[in-house]
Amino acid sequence: MVSRSSFCQRFAAGVGGLPTSIRNGAARAGDVGRARVPVVAGRVQLREKGVLVCGEEVGSLKTQSRRRWREGSSSSVTVSTNAMSAQLEEEPAAKGEARVILEVQGLRAVVADTRQEILNGVDLVIREGEVHAIMGKNGSGKSTLSKVLVGHPDYEVTGGTAIFKGENLFDKEPEERSHCGLFLSFQSPVEIPGVSNMDFLRMACNARRNARGLEELGPLEFYGFVAEKLTALNMDPRFLDRNVNEGFSGGEKKRNEILQLSVLEADMAILDEIDSGLDIDALRDVANAVVGLKKDNNAILMITHYQRLLDYIMPTYVHIMEAGRIVKTGDMSLAAQLEAGGYNAVQAMKM
Numbered sequence: 001m002v003s004r005s006s007f008c009q010r011f012a013a014g015v016g017g018l019p020t021s022i023r024n025g026a027a028r029a030g031d032v033g034r035a036r037v038p039v040v041a042g043r044v045q046l047r048e049k050g051v052l053v054c055g056e057e058v059g060s061l062k063t064q065s066r067r068r069w070r071e072g073s074s075s076s077v078t079v080s081t082n083a084m085s086a087q088l089e090e091e092p093a094a095k096g097e098a099r100v101i102l103e104v105q106g107l108r109a110v111v112a113d114t115r116q117e118i119l120n121g122v123d124l125v126i127r128e129g130e131v132h133a134i135m136g137k138n139g140s141g142k143s144t145l146s147k148v149l150v151g152h153p154d155y156e157v158t159g160g161t162a163i164f165k166g167e168n169l170f171d172k173e174p175e176e177r178s179h180c181g182l183f184l185s186f187q188s189p190v191e192i193p194g195v196s197n198m199d200f201l202r203m204a205c206n207a208r209r210n211a212r213g214l215e216e217l218g219p220l221e222f223y224g225f226v227a228e229k230l231t232a233l234n235m236d237p238r239f240l241d242r243n244v245n246e247g248f249s250g251g252e253k254k255r256n257e258i259l260q261l262s263v264l265e266a267d268m269a270i271l272d273e274i275d276s277g278l279d280i281d282a283l284r285d286v287a288n289a290v291v292g293l294k295k296d297n298n299a300i301l302m303i304t305h306y307q308r309l310l311d312y313i314m315p316t317y318v319h320i321m322e323a324g325r326i327v328k329t330g331d332m333s334l335a336a337q338l339e340a341g342g343y344n345a346v347q348a349m350k351m
C-alpha cells in the first residue's frame, strides 16, 4: 500500500512519471494515468480532469466532485495538488453546454492473462443528451472499450482515466457502476437458466432504485411498470415468464437487452451491436425503442458496423476506432462516407 505521505512526497519532489498501478490504496490504476506533472513556480501540480488523489483528501474530493456533478455546476473537475493540500478548481461549463456524463482520457488496457495491449489511448467525451456511435473494422477494440468501462475482469486498465458523472469509474466494482447508471448491452447476451426474466428484471430494477434512494417496487407494481416497456418494444408479455435469454433467438435476446435498459432507466447506455441478428421489423422496433429512451439528461454510446441503425437513431457524433484508439470523429456524414467507400477511403482522407 502506498501511503499518503510518500505519494504526496513524490509530487513535492516533482517526479515526472506518476505510478500507474497503485493498488489497495486510495488511488488505483487509472486514477493518475499518464498525467504530466509540470513544476510551476516551485510547486508541483497535477492537472488532470477528474483525477483523484490519494489520502484523506480523496474522500472530500470525491464527494465534492460528485456533488458538483449533481448540482450541474461544472462540466468537469480539475484537481490541483501541492505537497500537503489538495483543492478542487472548477472549470465552468460554457453557458448552455450540457454536463459531461463520461470523460475518457488516454485509456489503455491489456488482456489480463496475456498482457496483450488492446486499448491504446482512447479519448472520448460524452455529454448529456448526446448519442455517440463508434464504428471501426473488426478487431479495432470497440467491444473491449465497452467491457473495460463496465469493469470486465478479462481486462486490466494500464493507463488513463474514465470519469462517469464526476466519479472515477475505475474505483467502482462492476455492480456499483451499474447501480450508478451505467448500462452495457452485450454483443452476446448470456443465458441465466432457472431465473425468470420477470424476477431478474425486478431484482435489477430494485437494486438500481435502492442505489438512487427510491423505494423498491413490489411484484404487482413492477408488472405495471414493465408492461408499458414491453408495449413500447412490441414484445410479447410471455417473455417475462421465460428464463433470462434461455432459448431466445438472437433477435429476441437483443430486444430483451433493450427491455433491461428501459427498466433500469440508465444514465448512460452502451449498446454493442444491438443491430446484429435483427430482422428488418425488429431493427426498427429496437431502434425506435432506443430513440424513445433518449432524454436530455442521459446519453448513449452505440457500437455498430452499419449506417442503417444510425439512420433511425441519428447520433450526435460518429467516431472511427482503429488499433485501440479513436482516430476520427465526425457527424452522420462520416457514417455515410464509410458506407460508400469503406474504411480505406476514410483513411485516405485522413492523410
Ligand SMILES: Nc1ncnc2c1ncn2[C@@H]1O[C@H](COP(=O)(O)OP(=O)(O)OP(=O)(O)O)[C@@H](O)[C@H]1O
Pocket: 111, 116, 118, 136, 137, 138, 139, 140, 141, 142, 143, 144, 145, 154
Ligand atoms: N479476452 C481476450 N483475449 C484475447 N484477445 C482478445 C480478448 N478480448 C479482445 N481480444 C482481441 O482484441 C482485439 C479487439 O477485440 P474487440 O472485440 O474489442 O474488437 P471489435 O472492434 O469489437 O471487433 P468486432 O467489430 O469484430 O466486434 C481483437 O484482436 C481480439 O481478438
